[in-house]
Amino acid sequence: MSAQTTEEAEGPAEDAAARAAERRREQHGWYFYDFACSVYSTSVLTVFLGPYLTAVAKAAADAQGYVHPLGIPVRAGSFFAYAVSASVITAVLVMPLVGAAADRSGRKKPLLAAAAYTGAAATTAMFFLGGERYLLGGFLLIVANASLSVSMVLYNAYLPQIAEPDERDTVSSRGWAFGYTSGAFVLVLNLVLFQGHDSFGLTEGAAVRICLASAGLWWGAFAIIPLKRLRDRAVVRHAVPGGAASGWKQLIATLKDMRRHPLTLAFLLAYLIYNDGIQTVISQASVYGSEELDLSQSTLIVAVLLVQVLAVAGALGMGRLARSYGAKRTILGSLVAWTFTLAAGFFLPSGAPVAFFLLASMIGLVLGGSQALSRSLFSHLVPAGKEAEYFSAYEMSDRGVSWVGPLVFGLTYQVTGSYRDAIISLVAFFALGFVLLARVPVREAVAAAGNPVPDRI
Template identity: 50%
Template sequence: MTQLRQERDLEPRSPHTRRHQRSWYFYDWANSAYVTTTSTVLFSPYLTAVATRAACPGLPSGGDCRTPLHVLGIPIAAGSLAPYTITVSTIVSAIVLLFIGAVADRSPRPTWLLGGFAWAGAVAASLMFFVAGTRWQLGVALLIVANLCLGASLIVYDALLIRISPPDDRDRVSSRGWALGYLGGGLLLALNLGLLSGYRHLGLSYELAIRVSLLSAGVWWFGFTLIPLLGLRDLRGTTATPVDRQAGVVGGSLEQLASTLRELRLYPQTLLFLLAYLFFNDGIQTVIGSSSLYGKQELGFSDSQLIITILLVQFVAFGGAVLFGRLAAGFGAWRVVLGSLVMWTAVVAFAFFVPAGAFTVWLVLAVLIGVVLGGSQALSRSLYSQLVPRGRESEFFSLYQAMERGTSWFGTLLFGLVYQFAHSYRWSIVALVVFFAVGGWLLSRVRMREGILAAGNAVPAVV
């Protein structure tokens, strides 16, 4: 009877559930502005320029700076600072987010926890406006804080997917959330393109226009988070992991985290999926996070051209997310994600051969990325949700979020190391093929039905 009541509560035709789903979609809309404008397009090249100015004062724009920065006594090439910073933020996240997941499942009001993390991240993103001159240290600190808060908020957000949609509806709901995120991120990016194109008419310098664009992403993230916060405010915490009154929320959460890590071996298919996701998501995130750096430093495109490129990716990805969601309904999410990894391998190989300055060829590559990007990310989220034990959503999604968008670290580390030694972003980008190959091979070995049943969940009609 309890299971039947839970299934009725999650019935997608219920007006109550539809309202929750519509509100839930808007957190993708809110945070995608930061992911797109800041993480993907502007901040890595901007931080690189600030770091280069600090390491090589007086160097002409576009010059090759060979003088390293020194971070804790370690020499760091200015061109490697941004990918190394993302690497550090992910290492920190991999530790901290595990604890956050355990706390989130015990929180009586998970939606307010989502809002707290989101707003803290949005404030850090807004403060990037003050990264100017040679203050690369401030930029590094704010990027780490913003990425950590983004990951923490997404743990709660992704876990709520299970609460607002039944198994057979999850691919559709996840895909629509991603699709709306691409529209929101694309809309703000289009506005920022207008600002960066017409900054002189507004009496701004180009650097100030970039800083205003960074500020706009933080404000957008902060403001639109109100929609899911208010729309999901009536959701309460799970009772599957009750709080030990003596241990308290934090102490009990630490005990539960230790229990989760021990019990993970009891879910071998879930563990195998996470290992596969570690590899192929690292490849995806590194391509996303390093694309603007590759386009500007290696291929010589302007910031305006890069924004046009990302805009194209955003709007194509909207269609790609919807398309892949429909394909999953017919062929199953597992098969569709596997196919997307084959496409990602081809995309990275293609990127290696794009000639410098060939903007039309670059746009063709952008279309290919857009088609595969939305579907692979949305369906990975819904696919993993089927392997998560009921009532342990945030704990298990904390493992997932340690490897999620903007928190890739193997990929960015490899990308930075290859540049450090080869001084070529072409070799950095082609090295990422290994992540899609290994991730695809591991994913092909995941037995989804076995994993879903082991987690105690109902098996969807098409997996």
């Protein structure tokens, strides 16, 4: 072989190696956005903000226990729930609009930066939620929660661009693992500060406000890494017209476009249903533990920490299983595991923290993997150039439409008076989601979206 021929052969190989190195660099940066923002979900939403904002609202309430935001009488104990609902509505209106703008312009990174730092600033400002400032707390919660949802649309939309089809299960699982790792680490630091606030010369309220603000500082600090490493791509094709329209109109346009990809829509429906079950278990597990199982607040916080730690192993372990058996089969297996977990929860004895910790361990092991693989599987079903637009619909399924499960849980308790009956009622979501997902021919769906079909999916 001549020297010229050898150089020609080496050229493409060197280019491929350079592209692979650049792809790995972006992937490593991408992981760190989960690492940055997951602290908000764990420490702020799951542990500290609800009880603290409720206490602030009660301090501002009238003699009948009502506060009056915008002149509307609201029970102080309901204010946090209503603020969360308002944040979901805000996100639902904004996510499709931002997704379409990102696809149309190809500039995801500036939009991601804007959403990330808006959310981080709002979370950091929660340090000032003293006294009776419940309105400030509600406003900051709405801004932070909606910003997180918008940023996750843009973050998820990078996955098809930074990972080859055969890499996505692994890359997505590592992202979730990074997020759960940071959530667990910061929660440990927060709990040390909270439990020992007297030794630090702090009141309990001051310790909580520092924990809340620290989540915002963490979010903003580590968001720098993905914003430095991720890069924008040239636009493949324009998004659905109507980017200047309202969020709802853009969502309708996106769903109409999805009708051209019915198999993608079929997966999204299955995901919406089983994810509703997952989100309801996450949100109602503490209620079940405190009200039905008579467990202390400290026991519930330790259980949350246990879930975070084991979710790292679960996400990575299920990512490995997906490489051998495919994402679809692994997700189906996780839905079976969720069903057995709920059955075990139904039979848990009251006043038994060790048994509850075992239940939390089961949840942690299937939680991260089922979410990570769902994201990576959906990334194969998105037409090129419409990543942010389609992931806005996916994110709405994840965050904006998960209200049916809590409604079923609440209605079951209202009719039966038993939280055990309420928790077992959620099996229906996993069973129906299993059936709908099993019916989706994912290889055909990937091909129909115009994407290369991985060897294992």
